[in-house]
Amino acid sequence: MHDFCYKGKELYCEEVAVRDVAGKVLTPFYLYSRKTLVDHYTKLAKAFKSVKPLICFSMKANSNLAVVRALVKAGAGLDIVSLGELFRALEAGADAKKIVYAGVGKTRKEIHDAIKTGILLFNVESAGELVVINEIAGKLKKHVQVSLRVNPDVEAKTHSYVTTGKKESKFGIELDTAEAIFLDKARYPHIDLCGIHVHIGSQITLGEPFVQAFRKVLIFLAHLEKQGAKIKFLNLGGGLGIIYSDEKPQTADEFASRILPLLQGKKFQVIFEPGRFICGNAGIFVTQVLYTKKNQAKSFVVVDGAMNDLIRPSLYGAYHEVLSVTKNENLKRIQADVVGPVCETGDFLAKDRNIPDFGSGDLIALMSAGAYGFTMSSNYNSRPRVAEVMVSGNKFEIVRKRETLPDLVRGETIPSFLK
Numbered sequence: 001m002h003d004f005c006y007k008g009k010e011l012y013c014e015e016v017a018v019r020d021v022a023g024k025v026l027t028p029f030y031l032y033s034r035k036t037l038v039d040h041y042t043k044l045a046k047a048f049k050s051v052k053p054l055i056c057f058s059m060k061a062n063s064n065l066a067v068v069r070a071l072v073k074a075g076a077g078l079d080i081v082s083l084g085e086l087f088r089a090l091e092a093g094a095d096a097k098k099i100v101y102a103g104v105g106k107t108r109k110e111i112h113d114a115i116k117t118g119i120l121l122f123n124v125e126s127a128g129e130l131v132v133i134n135e136i137a138g139k140l141k142k143h144v145q146v147s148l149r150v151n152p153d154v155e156a157k158t159h160s161y162v163t164t165g166k167k168e169s170k171f172g173i174e175l176d177t178a179e180a181i182f183l184d185k186a187r188y189p190h191i192d193l194c195g196i197h198v199h200i201g202s203q204i205t206l207g208e209p210f211v212q213a214f215r216k217v218l219i220f221l222a223h224l225e226k227q228g229a230k231i232k233f234l235n236l237g238g239g240l241g242i243i244y245s246d247e248k249p250q251t252a253d254e255f256a257s258r259i260l261p262l263l264q265g266k267k268f269q270v271i272f273e274p275g276r277f278i279c280g281n282a283g284i285f286v287t288q289v290l291y292t293k294k295n296q297a298k299s300f301v302v303v304d305g306a307m308n309d310l311i312r313p314s315l316y317g318a319y320h321e322v323l324s325v326t327k328n329e330n331l332k333r334i335q336a337d338v339v340g341p342v343c344e345t346g347d348f349l350a351k352d353r354n355i356p357d358f359g360s361g362d363l364i365a366l367m368s369a370g371a372y373g374f375t376m377s378s379n380y381n382s383r384p385r386v387a388e389v390m391v392s393g394n395k396f397e398i399v400r401k402r403e404t405l406p407d408l409v410r411g412e413t414i415p416s417f418l419k
């Protein structure tokens with residue numbers, strides 16, 4: 001469910017006509033609904049309320065300050081993967097004690113700064129990283145909480161690029177190795193090895209892979225506890241799928257009804273790290289038609305947005321529904337690709353779609369673009385990154401200005417030997 005729907009012929013975000021936003025900020029831009037964001041967070045929090053979960057929004061899905069702020073205000077914690085995300089989290093007013101830090105390759109500086117900030121815990125993915133955290137924590141005279149990310153070797157049944165819980169993936173630690181690390185915890189006197197973390201992939205629409213993974217992890221946990229390990233945190237990761245076209249993903253309640261029975265009688269602080277589930281359907285990408293063209297094989301709608309703005313179609317063959325910002329029932333429908341101006345054949349936003357025969361100047365919305373949209377955007381082809389706008393009720397504000405041409409060369413210099 002989301003808050004983008006037609007009123008008459010106009011597409012609205014909550015109580016704001018998308019066309020009005022386009023008139024003010026020009027195209028292309030991302031548009032977020034605060035209400036959808038918070039509703040999705042709340043749905044998950046309510047579904048799991050009996051275990052009082054800490055829901056840490058995965059910032060890599062959408063790290064705009066306004067998005068993070070809206071969720072922090074609603075009570076969310078945050079899942080971060082870099083110092084950049086830590087900086088954003090603090091700028092958005094997050095409580096450090098609700099921040100968990102993940103990633104296979106944390107640098108010494110990242111570990112140092114995160115410990116100083118006083119985050120809740122690190123999700124650790126190798127023994128080497130434990131050695132480094134232990135050493136830095138010792139120097140800072142801190143005792144640091146750590147969860148080990150385990151790799152349960154289950155098939156998440158999603159796109160291969162976003163499957164992370166198979167044994168051939170770079171993520172996590174095999175259960176045997178994780179057990180050895182737990183039994184050897186005396187080697188890390190400045191670390192409190194007190195949690196298990198598992199994250200098996202993204203855009204997972206079925207309950208079964210989660211159940212399989214969590215069962216394995218719970219059996220492993222019981223085994224560890226028998227050997228004296230004290231486990232406080234059970235971090236079940238993110239990965240909940242959403243609707244892009246005709247998927248039928250589990251709802252938060254359906255997910256909870258399968259997972260809660262597994263957690264019965266357990267005293268762990270349960271953590272979730274959803275990204276896409278919270279923000280995916282809370283954002284759209286709005287772009288304007290420049291030209292239409294046809295060759296013998298195909299029809300193309302050339303728009304002002306491109307793969308550098310929204311890379312998911314090029315990267316994963318992802319589907320984003322194409323809607324008219326203003327419906328015009330007089331237009332016949334055609335089969336066409338929606339493509340951008342970037343010099344790559346892979347630059348398309350939609351492929352072989354049955355869409356209205358748009359004309360120059362028409363506004364198009366690519367739906368469900370709130371997750372891994374702006375955060376994956378780049379300046380490829382020296383295209384300034386687009387504006388981001390948030391709606392709340394009948395108000396909207398620009399929450400990130402469109403980049404300017406001088407922004408493109410900020411930090412670059414012509415060296416003295418070329419002057």
Ligand SMILES: *Cc1c(COP(=O)(O)O)cnc(C)c1O
Nearest residue numbers: 058199202238239273274275276
């Ligand atoms: C990316 C990621 C998430 C969020 O994944 P979604 O599919 O967006 O829910 C959560 N945890 C970890 C460790 C991740 O890498």
